Amino acid sequence: xxxxxxxxxxxxxxxxxxxxxxxxxxxxxxxxxxxxxxxxxxxxxxxxxxxxxxxxxxxxxxxxxxxxxxxxxxxxxxxxxxxxxxxxxxxxxxxx
Numbered sequence: 001x002x003x004x005x006x007x008x009x010x011x012x013x014x015x016x017x018x019x020x021x022x023x024x025x026x027x028x029x030x031x032x033x034x035x036x037x038x039x040x041x042x043x044x045x046x047x048x049x050x051x052x053x054x055x056x057x058x059x060x061x062x063x064x065x066x067x068x069x070x071x072x073x074x075x076x077x078x079x080x081x082x083x084x085x086x087x088x089x090x091x092x093x094x095x096x
Contacts, residue, residue, distance in 0.1 A: 004061070004066065005092070006092075007062055008062065011059035011062075012035060012036070012057075014057060015036060015038055015057050015064070018055055018064060021090035022040050022053065022087055024090060025042065025086055025090070027043040027044065027045060028041070028042040036057040036059065037055065037057070038054075039052070039053065039055075040055075042068075042083060049070060049072065049073070049076075050071050051071065051079070051080055052071060053083070053087075054068075066084055066088075068080040068081075068083050
């Protein structure tokens, strides 16, 4: 489980900010942006595995729900959790 990312203001603006933060993560490429949803593909540095990231805004609750999952395999050594936490810090402005 990953705690949703809180935002203030307009959801579309928050999603654009999130797409920028996601694209700044190593190996991540934003593949689709559709108003309240951002999708990205992230390639691992060592083995080149591809993970999918989906972020969906809930404008009523002012949060973004985040899912980061490996396309294959059973265990990723915590890579997706780390990526989600890096994204959280960037999105909330805790890291430049």
